[in-house]
Amino acid sequence: MEEKKKKRIGVYICHCGGNISDYVDVAQVRELAGKDDFVVVAKDVMFACADSNQKDMVADIKEQGLDAIVVASCSPKLHLHTFRNVALRAGLNQYQYVQVNVREQCSWPHHDDRKLATGKAAGLVEAGIRRVMGAESHETIRVSAARSVLIVGAGVAGMRAAISLASIGNEVVLVEKAAEPGGKLAGRKDLFPGDVSGESIVQDLAARVRATPNIKLFCGATVSGVCGSMGQFQVKVNVGGQPAEDLEFTVGAVLIATGFDPYKPEPGEYSMGSPGVIPIGEFVKLVESGSGELMHQGRRVRSVGFIYCVGMRQTKGKNKYCSRVCCSGAIQASLSMHRRYPGVQAYHFYRDIRAYGKQEVMYTESSKAGDVYFMFTEKEPPVVTADGSGAVIKVKDSLTKKQEVEVPVDLVVLVTGMVPQADSGAIAASFKVPIGADGFFNEIHPKLRPVETVINGVFLGGSCQGPKNVTETLSSALAASAKINAVIGKGVIDLDPVIARVDSSKCVWCGKCAAVCEYGALVEMERDGRNFAIVDEPSCVGCGVCAPVCPTNAIELACFTDAEIEGMIDGFALDQNINITETAAAEESAAPSVTMKEYPAQWHMILEAMKDGPISIPDIAKASGLDASLVTRHVMTMNRYRVAEPAGLDDSEQYYLYQQKS
Amino acid sequence: MQKLTSSPKILVFSTEKISDPGIDQAGLRKIHYSPSVYVISVPCSAGIKPKWIMHAFAQGFDGVFIAADGHECSYTPKCSELTNELIEHSQKLMQAKGIDPKRIRMAAICSVCAEQFASHMANFTRILVELNGKAE
Numbered sequence: 110m111e112e113k114k115k116k117r118i119g120v121y122i123c124h125c126g127g128n129i130s131d132y133v134d135v136a137q138v139r140e141l142a143g144k145d146d147f148v149v150v151a152k153d154v155m156f157a158c159a160d161s162n163q164k165d166m167v168a169d170i171k172e173q174g175l176d177a178i179v180v181a182s183c184s185p186k187l188h189l190h191t192f193r194n195v196a197l198r199a200g201l202n203q204y205q206y207v208q209v210n211v212r213e214q215c216s217w218p219h220h221d222d223r224k225l226a227t228g229k230a231a232g233l234v235e236a237g238i239r240r241v242m243g244a245e246s247h248e249t250i251r252v253s254a255a256r257s258v259l260i261v262g263a264g265v266a267g268m269r270a271a272i273s274l275a276s277i278g279n280e281v282v283l284v285e286k287a288a289e290p291g292g293k294l295a296g297r298k299d300l301f302p303g304d305v306s307g308e309s310i311v312q313d314l315a316a317r318v319r320a321t322p323n324i325k326l327f328c329g330a331t332v333s334g335v336c337g338s339m340g341q342f343q344v345k346v347n348v349g350g351q352p353a354e355d356l357e358f359t360v361g362a363v364l365i366a367t368g369f370d371p372y373k374p375e376p377g378e379y380s381m382g383s384p385g386v387i388p389i390g391e392f393v394k395l396v397e398s399g400s401g402e403l404m405h406q407g408r409r410v411r412s413v414g415f416i417y418c419v420g421m422r423q424t425k426g427k428n429k430y431c432s433r434v435c436c437s438g439a440i441q442a443s444l445s446m447h448r449r450y451p452g453v454q455a456y457h458f459y460r461d462i463r464a465y466g467k468q469e470v471m472y473t474e475s476s477k478a479g480d481v482y483f484m485f486t487e488k489e490p491p492v493v494t495a496d497g498s499g500a501v502i503k504v505k506d507s508l509t510k511k512q513e514v515e516v517p518v519d520l521v522v523l524v525t526g527m528v529p530q531a532d533s534g535a536i537a538a539s540f541k542v543p544i545g546a547d548g549f550f551n552e553i554h555p556k557l558r559p560v561e562t563v564i565n566g567v568f569l570g571g572s573c574q575g576p577k578n579v580t581e582t583l584s585s586a587l588a589a590s591a592k593i594n595a596v597i598g599k600g601v602i603d604l605d606p607v608i609a610r611v612d613s614s615k616c617v618w619c620g621k622c623a624a625v626c627e628y629g630a631l632v633e634m635e636r637d638g639r640n641f642a643i644v645d646e647p648s649c650v651g652c653g654v655c656a657p658v659c660p661t662n663a664i665e666l667a668c669f670t671d672a673e674i675e676g677m678i679d680g681f682a683l684d685q686n687i688n689i690t691e692t693a694a695a696e697e698s699a700a701p702s703v704t705m706k707e708y709p710a711q712w713h714m715i716l717e718a719m720k721d722g723p724i725s726i727p728d729i730a731k732a733s734g735l736d737a738s739l740v741t742r743h744v745m746t747m748n749r750y751r752v753a754e755p756a757g758l759d760d761s762e763q764y765y766l767y768q769q770k771s
Numbered sequence: 772m773q774k775l776t777s778s779p780k781i782l783v784f785s786t787e788k789i790s791d792p793g794i795d796q797a798g799l800r801k802i803h804y805s806p807s808v809y810v811i812s813v814p815c816s817a818g819i820k821p822k823w824i825m826h827a828f829a830q831g832f833d834g835v836f837i838a839a840d841g842h843e844c845s846y847t848p849k850c851s852e853l854t855n856e857l858i859e860h861s862q863k864l865m866q867a868k869g870i871d872p873k874r875i876r877m878a879a880i881c882s883v884c885a886e887q888f889a890s891h892m893a894n895f896t897r898i899l900v901e902l903n904g905k906a907e
Contacts, residue, residue: 653818
C-alpha cells in the first residue's frame with residue numbers, strides 16, 4: 110500500500126499534572142521533537158486528555174493542515190481511543206495517530222534519574238514520530254450485525270443470558286443437548302446462600318424462557334455447523350427427530366455456556382468401585398432424596414468420611430487447578446445431612462479448606478455441629494479400605510504432627526471437582542475458540558476481558574470457562590449478555606483493521622503461513638498459472654503469526670508493518686543530546702516549603718519508619734500500617750516538598766529506598 | 772553524538788494484551804528497571820519477525836528481550852513453540868553476523884508480572900554488561 114509520506118506532524122507532550130513533568134524535562138523533549146523536519150506543531154501541555162486540549166488539537170489539525178499526530182502521555186490502554194476520536198473529529202484518519210507511553214514506561218519507573226528519563230522520553234517520542242510517518246490510513250471494517258444470538262447450553266447460565274438478551278430486543282436461539290433445560294442444577298435442592306432450591310431456580314428460569322416469544326429453545330439438539338463471522342454467523346442446529354433435521358439460523362453473536370462435567374474418579378482411586386464409596390454428586394442426591402434414617406444400599410449410615418480434592422490440584426497430574434467450589438459443596442452436603450438425618454457423624458479429610466466469602470459461615474457451622482477435620486498432604490493421601498461391611502480411612506493427620514489415625518466410617522464420599530465438559534473439544538473446533546492448558550475455554554484476558562474470546566463475536570458464560578459456583582456463573586452469563594448486546598445492539602459493527610495481508614508478487618506459496626494459522630485465514634489462490642496465498646479477511650484475528658514464517662517476507666500485519674516497527678527501532682536508537690543542569694532540575698522541582706507543624710499525620714508515621722535509615726515503600730507500609738499505594742503517594746509528595754529523598758536501590762535492585770531529607 | 776549512558780540498550784517486544792499490562796504495572800508501582808529498556812508492543816510474540824530483531828542489533832541495541840504470553844496466549848496454543856522457532860532462526864542469523872546468541876532472551880511476562888519483569892531486566896542487563904566487556 111503506497112502512502113504519501115507525511116510532512117506535517119503534530120506532537121503533544123503531556124505533563125500529566127506532574128506525573129511526567131516532575132521526572133522528565135518535558136520542555137526539552139518538546140524542543141527536540143520540534144527540531145524534526147516534519148514536525149510542524151510541538152507543544153507541551155498540562156493534561157493532554159483535557160477537553161480544552163482536545164479542542165486545541167482539533168484546531169491545530171485543521172488550521173495547520175496536520176496529516177498525523179503523536180501524543181506522548183500515559184499508556185495507550187487508557188487514552189488510545191480518546192485521541193483516535195480527536196483525530197476523527199478533526200477529519201483525520203484515526204490510524205494517523207500514535208500514542209507514546211512516557212508515563213508508565215518512562216517517568217514512573219525511571220523517576221530517580223531525570224537526565225536518563227528525559228533521554229529515554231525523547232527516544233520514545235522520536236520512535237512515535239517515525240512510526241506515524243510509516244503509518245497507513247485504515248478504515249474500520251463495518252459489518253452488519255444480526256440482532257440475534259446463539260446460546261449453546263441451557264443451564265442456568267444459558268437461560269439467564271437468554272432472558273436478559275431477549276428482554277432488550279434480541280432474538281435468541283437456545284440449544285440444549287439434554288432432553289430438558291437446567292443443566293447440573295436441575296433437581297438439586299439445597300443451595301447456599303439463601304433458601305431457594307436449585308430446582309426452583311431452574312423451573313423459574315425455564316418457565317420464563319418458554320414464555321418469552323423471542324427465545325427459541327431446542328432441547329435434545331446440537332450445533333451441527335458454523336460458518337461466517339461476527340455479525341453474520343450461519344449456524345446449523347440439529348434438532349433431532351427421524352430423520353434428523355437441521356435448522357439454519359443467522360446470528361450476530363454466539364454465547365458458549367456449556368458448563369462442566371464432574372470429575373469421575375478412576376476405578377480404585379480411594380477404593381472407588383468398592384461398596385460404600387461414592388462420589389459427592391451421588392451423595393447429594395442420596396441426602397436430598399429423603400429424611401429420617403440415612404440408608405445406602407440397604408445399610409444404615411451412621412458416619413460419613415468426606416475425602417477432598419479428589420482428582421484436583423494434582424502437582425504431577427493433568428488437573429493442576431483447584432475447583433474452589435467443592436470444599437464448600439462438601440461442607441454444605443454435610444450440613445444438609447445433619448438437618449435431614451440428625452445424629453450422623455461427619456469426618457472431613459482435606460488438604461486446605463477454601464470456603465471463601467460467605468461460605469466461611471458454613472465452615473464454622475459445620476465445626477459447631479461436631480464435624481471433625483483431618484488434614485493431609487498430596488504426598489500422603491488417605492488410604493481407604495472398603496469391604497461392603499463398612500470402610501476404614503487411614504490418614505497421617507498434619508494437624509497433629511502427622512499422627513496416623515484410622516477412622517471407621519459407613520460411607521466414604523469422594524469430593525470431586527469440575528472438569529471440562531466432554532464436548533468442549535468439538536465445540537472449540539466448530540467455533541475455533543482456544544482451549545486453555547486446563548481444558549476449559551480461554552477468555553482474552555482473565556481480568557481485563559473476562560467473557561470475550563479471541564474469536565470476534567464468540568463469548569463465554571458460566572463454568573465452561575473454569576470452575577464457578579452458581580452466583581459466579583450467573584454474574585458471568587449476565588456480563589456476557591451485556592457485552593453481546595453492546596456489540597450487536599446497533600445493528601452494525603466496526604472492526605479493527607489489524608489483519609494480515611499478502612504481497613502476491615512476493616509470495617511463492619510454500620504453505621507455511623497456512624500451516625501456522627489456527628483460523629484458516631490463509632488460503633491458496635491460483636491465477637495466471639501462479640499459486641499464492643490470500644487472506645480471508647473475516648477469518649483473520651490479527652495475531653501476525655503467519656508473518657515471521659514467510660520465507661519471502663510477503664506478509665505484513667496492518668499497523669505493525671516493517672516500516673512502522675523498524676521506524677520505531679530507528680527512533681529508539683537515536684541518542685539525543687540531553688542537557689540537565691542541577692539548577693534547572695532544582696528550579697523545575699521547586700516547591701513551597703512546609704513546616705513540621707503542617708505535616709499531615711501520615712507524614713509523621715512515614716518519617717518515624719525512616720528514622721533508622723533508608724527504607725523501601727513496602728517496608729514503610731509494613732512499619733506504619735498504611736496502605737502501600739498511599740505511602741507511595743505521600744513519599745512522592747514528601748520528596749517534592751524536600752521532606753524525604755531517594756536513597757538508591759535496595760539489594761535486590763527492585764525497590765527504591767527513601768530517607769528523611771537531611 | 773555522545774551516549775547518554777553506558778547501560779546496555781535493550782529492546783523488548785511485548786504482547787499487547789498480557790505482557791504490556793505487566794510492564795505498565797512496574798511503572799505504576801515505581802519498580803526500578805534500566806532506562807535503556809525500550810518496549811514495542813505486538814499482538815502475539817509468535818508474530819515477531821527475525822528481520823526486526825536483526826534491525827535492532829544493526830541499530831546498536833545490545834540485547835532483545837521477548838516478553839511472551841507462554842501458555843496464556845489467547846491466539847494459538849503453539850505460541851511458545853513458534854516463538855522459540857523464530858528465536859532459533861534469529862540466533863542463526865545473529866551467529867552469521869558474529870552476534871552472541873545470548874543477546875536474545877525470552878520469558879513469559881503476564882499482566883501481574885511487574886516484579887518479574889524488573890528482575891528479568893536486571894539479570895539481562897548484567898548478562899549484556901558481561902558480554903559487552905568480553906567484546907571489548
